[in-house]
Amino acid sequence: MNLRQLEVFHAVMRAGTVTGAARLLGVTQPSVSTVLKHCETQLRMPLFRRIGGRLHPTPEAEAILPDIEAIFARLDSVGRQLRDLKGGSIGTLSLAGAFPIANGYLAATVASFLAERPGVRIVLQALTSSELIDRVVSREVELGVGLEPVVHPEVETEVLVSSGVACVMRDDHPLAGQEEIAIGQLDGMSITTFLSRAPLRGYVDRALSDAGVVPHISVQVSMSMTGMALAYHGAGIALVEPFLLSTLPLPGLVARPLRPRIEMKTLLIRARSAPRSALMTRFVTHLRREVPRLLGS
CATH class of the missing domain: 3.40.190.10 (Periplasmic binding protein-like II)
Structure with missing residues (x-):
């Protein structure tokens, strides 16, 4: 039995009549009768007996029905999966x-x-x-x-969002009460920021230089989290991305924007x-x- 024959057999078993099967499949009654007749000829055995305008399955048809129902259950599952994949669920x-x-x-x-x-x-x-x-x-x-x-x-x-390097410090730091920090206020402050080879370090150095600030960089780090940990333990101000604090607040730490802004762009990156x-x-x-x-x- 090919897939079309299986489909017609399954529909007839569900509907009990050729007319009902044709309605389920969205085809004409003669096309269902033709496929069914060809299938029984190929199999060399009847699958249905015609009694009073209805089709009654033979014992052989009843025997193969569970396996055929399993096939269509799998097809339904594939259909649902395709719909879910298309819908992103x-x-x-x-x-x-x-x-x-x-x-x-x-x-x-x-x-x-x-x-x-x-x-x-x-x-x-x-x-x-x-x-x-x-x-x-x-x-x-x-x-x-x-x-x-x-x-x-x-x-x-593609650019996802533009944001800025921030001053991360303990909430008892002298500058913590301000809504924003002018870069000039960092003159003489103990600063933690990125390693010299980090991409953002050039932005930080340029901004400090433009403001005439001679930085006292006490610690250089490779990760913003390390700078935040140092700030938490009292090592001054960390000039880092504040992304982590935006979504996972750490009690005792605050982030204040710099002015002028040290802008950085976050990118979506794809092959x-x-x-x-x-x-x-x-x-x-x-x-x-x-x-x-x-x-x-």
């Missing part, structure tokens, strides 16, 4: 973010996305900028979220010409909606 998504992003608003966005789609599975990695680019290029990661600059011939980028799943498209839409809310921008 199931599937697996592979994401990576720079450390402060992955542990901050990207984690928060993944959680809210999953709350609406319990059938989705997500792999989320926190990586250095170079690792992130490598994973996107090799297509181990479908979407990366990192800070500019990103220059690589095999990736394409050039890579196909984009319906699930990914829906996640990016969700991310674009959630990030401004989480960052208060």
Whole structure:
């Protein structure tokens, strides 16, 4: 029995008549009769007996019915899965973010996305900028979220959000009571900021220099979280991304914006010409909606 014959047999078993089966399948009555007759001829045995205008299954038909019902149950399952995939409610998504992003608003966005789609599975990695680019290029990661600059011939980028480096400090620091910090006020202050090779360090140095501030950089770190921990323990002000504090407040620490602003752009990073799943498209839409809310921008 081919799939069409199985389909007609299943419909006749459900409806009990050729007319009913034709209605279920959306075809004409003669076409159902033709397929059924051809099927019985091929099998060299009757599947139905015609009594009083109805089709009564033979014992052989009853014997094969459970297996055929199982086939159509699987087909229904495939149909539901395809609809869910198209709707972005199931599937697996592979994401990576720079450390402060992955542990901050990207984690928060993944959680809210999953709350609406319990059938989705997500792999989320926190990586250095170079690792992130490598994973996107090799297509181990479908979407990366990192800070500019990103220059690589095999990736394409879109700006997700613009934000600024902030002063993170203990809530009992002398400057903690201000709504914003003028860069000139950092003159003579003990500062923790990024290593000299970090992309954002150039932005920090340039802003301090333009303001005529000779920085007293007491500690250099590779991760914003480390700078926040140092600030918490009294090592002065950390000039870092405040992403983590926006979504995971740490009691005793505050973040204050700088003026003038040290702007940084967060980028969506994808392999050039890579196909984009319906699930990914829906996640990016969700991310674009959630990030401004989480960052208060």
